[in-house]
Amino acid sequence: MRALVAAGLLLASAACSTPPPGGNAPSKVPPPQGLKVEEVATGLEHGWDVGFRKDGSILVTERPGRLKLVRNGQVTPVDIDLTDVKVQGEGGLMGLVIHPDDQRFTVCYNTVSDVRLVTFRLDGTKATKTKNLLTGMPSNPSGRHSGCRPTLAPDGTMFVATGDIAQGRNPQDRTSLGGKVLRIDAETGEGAKDNPFAQSANANERRVYTYGHRNVQGVVVRPDSGQVFSSEHGPDVDDEVNLLKAGANYGWDPSKGGTQGGYDESVPMTDLKRFPDAVPAVWSSGSPTEAICQPAFWHGKLAVTALKGTKLLLFTLDAQGEVQNVSIPDQLNDKYGRLRAARTAPDGSLYLTTSNGSNDKLLRLTEDG
Template sequence: MRALLAGLVLVTAACSTPEPGGNAPSKAPAPQGLKVEEVAAGLEHAWDIGFLKDGSLLLTERPGRMKLVKNGQVTPVDIKLDDIQVRGEGGLMGLVIHPDGQRFTVCFNTTKDVRLTTYRLDGARATKTKDLVTGMPSNSSGRHSGCRPTLAPDGTMFVATGDIAQGRNPQDKASLGGKVLRIDAETGEGAKDNPFIKSPNANERRIYTYGHRNVQGVVVRDGGQVFSSEHGPDVDDEVNLLKAGANYGWDPSKGGTQGGYDESVPMTDLKRFPDAVEAVWSSGSPTEAICQAAFWNGKLAITALKGSKLMLFTLDGDGKVQNVSIPDELNDKYGRLRAARTAPDGSLYITTSNGSNDKLLRLTGDV
């Protein structure tokens, strides 16, 4: 595939450290020899990426389109997304390729819900096989729609969801909003060893963690640690190390006593929830609007929308952040960055999300 890619730019990377705030990291050694290649352009809010066995890839665009990138060509995928609603932050979002290399699951808003639907790909045509999960809450404005699926090594699927800006959802285990789910990738039911698997409520059986605001990324580290990346309100974007059954402390309803959506509460409210799990990193102020997360060359790579940068987190074995580096070549050079997926060849693919002439980029080199 490398020979098919155009627009190679070779640069020598530098790094900087975010402004102090939250869990401020130390300065990292400068990355060296980072290469940025433009694979495709002319996209619109490219939301997620999946790699096929023949070396080509699929990507989703929030306005409800899919593209197949193969042999240097970008081809629209013929797909029917039943009752899709594209508005604000909502539309066609996350994508995951199944191990058979023929099926994929996407997440999108409808007029009734946010849902996960599985399709089979034949050339550039996709045929629906089943709705995997329905009933995830959806805001008619599209706000805080989530929704990011990722396959785990054991074959289960993690699904990061947003709280749709409804205050009671994050702490309500009957709601799938403001959660990280873990489901059987074939049936959509809760994974058999989930923390609430004995609950009589099917939604609660799907829950892995709760008390989240608007999770934009979830990724599994070699060895089994699971991390999420999450939008804060006006402060405290968070990177969280997920623990099965844990509460991450977001509660804009203040225990159901507050109407509306009070965003002045802490992202992790330890006063209300003393056992809530604190973030391994938070942005403090200003927020970066961090987005998708992927492990790349041993580091946790996270894109930023508002921050218009790629953030590279060095973690220790316990999942604690040691330092953060920001490559200059992606620091406010391409605008808002959204998707991040590690390719089978070890490179990192990311997308821009500016709304017009968005790009698919491939990164290689030492970081």
């Protein structure tokens, strides 16, 4: 059924939706009208994430290991020591979150030995490291399936989206931080005290919120609901949008219960035969994949960027978090190339980054009028 849902999206024009869950006929959804796309900054390289400061300036991470400060359209390099960042393939400087004090920020990046969360303090255009918040997240030397994006929850904890680094046993191993959504204390890096495995003797397992993931690209909390959604890359099929349930297994197991060596990507993204209690996705791309990336809530819809798909997907959800339809704004459909970051600004606009590798852009999306 999920493949049929996805096929409806891929065959639809910008004015059509995917079939809603349950196999009903596709409902027609007009494309959003009056959307305006503004190029806020240019000259970036693989802009990976975006954070907003109270003075109106914006921090942007670039995967090659640079941090930029954007203010009134001007792009200024931040003086920051990122010499331990290893840039390879999908890895490098990735996610970013700004702390409530507006001075500290935490970034996620690959080193030669791990993927880690590191907290810095920003003073003007100079950033000073304050601590390693969390080290030891697994890293593939090739950079493959690195994740990694942090997001602050309303209760002050930090969700962290991680990749399985293309190692088959990681997703189902709750003592590994790969192929997970973590929930940690934003000050200590330890597992949140009310996490589903908080009583475990293993510190890594205490950090796990959900497991059985392949390569999670982002996590977002639905405003005024407590619902938590993630977006995830599939192999050659089945990118997923998931509604997260604390302690749940999302069914990715390329090791086939530890019986398969290597990394068998022929297994289902959500293997309900092996794991009957695994949680199915609320939306799946089917074939081909879109390489969906970061999710953000914007004007009541779940907005998800697509890298390979070079578009923005707008999901209409019901109160239970089920997908009712999907629309694709013409203004961003194959107009700017690969879209990666998506963060909702304090003023209600949606900021996006392109990830084409040269002259990448920071975009601002608003509803005109």
